[in-house]
Amino acid sequence: MIRIHVAEAELHALVTAHDHRWLDRARQRTADYRRQGRYVEGGEFWGDIKQVYIKLQHEKCAYCESRLAGHALASKVHEVEHFRPKSRVSAWPPATGKGAVGFVPPCAVGRASTRGYYLLAYHPLNYVIACTRCNSTLKADFFPVRGRRSTRASTPRSARAEDPLLVYPLGTLDTDPARLLRFDGVLAVPRRRRGGDHERARVTIEFFQLNHQDLTSRRARLLGALWLALRALEVPGMPEDLRQLQHQAIGQAQSDRAEFAACARDFIALHRSDRARADALGASALQLAAG
Template structure:
């Protein structure tokens, strides 16, 4: 997970340019929900601005960083994810199913809610694009928090008082995910070993199953290729053209558009500070990917 860089005014301007009437219609829908005191199923239109988030996220899932298909297939593989569920919030972790069954939360969690965050159903800072696995299978109607839920919050800023355990990666409403989660080779681990930041990282990793075998296998292929480029780039006497080629590969892997960029960035940093350990992990990852 990486921070999806954008400023609030830039996001709103992009939405206004893409669908000039969207923000006014969203405000009207929010007013209707305020009158009814709940989310009401109807002609939902958040999908109209899906392309804005697809572009911001470089066609990647906001949570696991899996690269999704391009915008021409967006209706099938890109899902508009409500970070805070709009109509209800279920108890997490679930007792059965595909979620973090058996996971013991490191702290006490807020209660479930029949209401959901109905006033945030059309707030641009309550959206990201996610893959079907992260959104429909794992996220669903769950949203673990520490404190009493702010289901009547009209803005994500005020909802932060409930102390969410999941990290919102878009813009600067929340912390940079990299400040809480790092990668030890292919594995996502908490950057801190205790406290609130440790607990948020632990829950986010378990919630989205960031160390699922499939994700680890694909990260292994990335690290294996990255390790070979780093080793080759640093070979004494290598022609300048080849050094440039491998440096470009290293840079591309760390760019925001790169699949599993967070993992790539941490591996490159490790190569610079502890090359022996990076060699061990890189060789193991390369062996896994062959």
């Protein structure tokens, strides 16, 4: 997970440039929900601004950083995900099904609610694009919080007091995900050993199954290739043009556009700070990728 850089005013401008009536329609719909005191289904139109988020997120899932498809297909496989569920909140962890079944949370996770965050159904800072696995299978109607749930909040900012456990990676409302999570080779781990940030990281990792084999095997391919590129730079007498290409590949792996950029960044930083550990993890990534 990486931070998706955009300021609130810039996000509004992008939404308006894409669909000049969208924010007005959103305000009207939200006013209807406020009058009725709940979310009412029918004529949903958040999908109209999906492309804004796909572009901001470089066609990657906001949570697992998977790249799903090229530009033309991305809009079919990415889903607009409401960070705070719009119509109800289910009890988490789930007793059956997929996801964190059996996980014992390290802290309070809040109660279920028959009312969702209905005033945030059309708030641009309550959306991200997520893959089907993260959105439909794992996120569903869950939203664990450490504090008191405030489903009547009218902005994500005013809901901060409920102390959400999941990280919202878009903009600057929340902590940079890199401050909570880091990668030890292919595995996502909490950056802190204890405390509130540790709890958020543990819940986020379990919630989105960030260490599922689907993801670790793909990260292994990335780290294996990255490790070879880093080692190749040290081969004496390598032609300058090849050296430049290796540098370019290593640079690209860390960019916001790259799949699993957070994992690549931490591995490259480790390669600088603890060479023996990076070599061990690189070799095991190569093995994992091969096997």
